Amino acid sequence: MSATNFQRLIALFAESNADYVVIGGLAAMVHGSAFVTYDVDVCYDRAPANVEKICRALATIHPKLRGAPADIPFHLDPPTVLAGLNFTLDTDLGALDLLGEVSPFGEFPQVVRHAEEAELFGYRVRVLSLEALIDAKRAAGRQKDLLVIPELEALLELRKRSAE
């Protein structure tokens, strides 16, 4: 298993000109979290033209369903994406989760309202805000999500203190 390449995945998405928001552990890292994350999670816009852009970009890194038997045929094309919602993928650049919706917000049009822009590797990238990330972790409710909330809340407080 090779490590997910954050920089190259960020560049791939940024150059695709697709609409998406970076969420999950990578978003937490961008905000200052010290937790190690293994994958890149993005919430993507399910408008057909956008799905087309994402599929075209991802075709270059050979996405496969993570954890699925190798003999199960899978092709990440627009009909497949539009027939599904969330995809956990293994790619040439590592683990990538494509999410059509994020609890408690909903789909991309709602999620993007809770995003802010960050400059990453020279690209302007939409990242879920720290406040929204806390809400999403709380809504996900799994042990691994709840564990990071105290750190994210501390980051929020530190950021507010430094802005005062």
Added chain:
Amino acid sequence: MTNETPLLPEVPPEDSPSLSAVERAIAFGIDVTLLIENLRLTPTERVLRGQAMLDSVVALQAEVKAWRSRQEQSA
């Protein structure tokens, strides 16, 4: 039951409403100095640091797997 003085001072529970978020994080076991350090970095630098940590974890996992495999072969 005795009224002995506890060896350690009373630490408020991490969910105490009287604590700030930073105090709660410290009580939870978070190293807040790491967060303060991260906040001094740019977002790109934070991701590069996270990448270095992930690379180390993955390399360590590979080492452990290889070591286990050698142990099984020699057993």
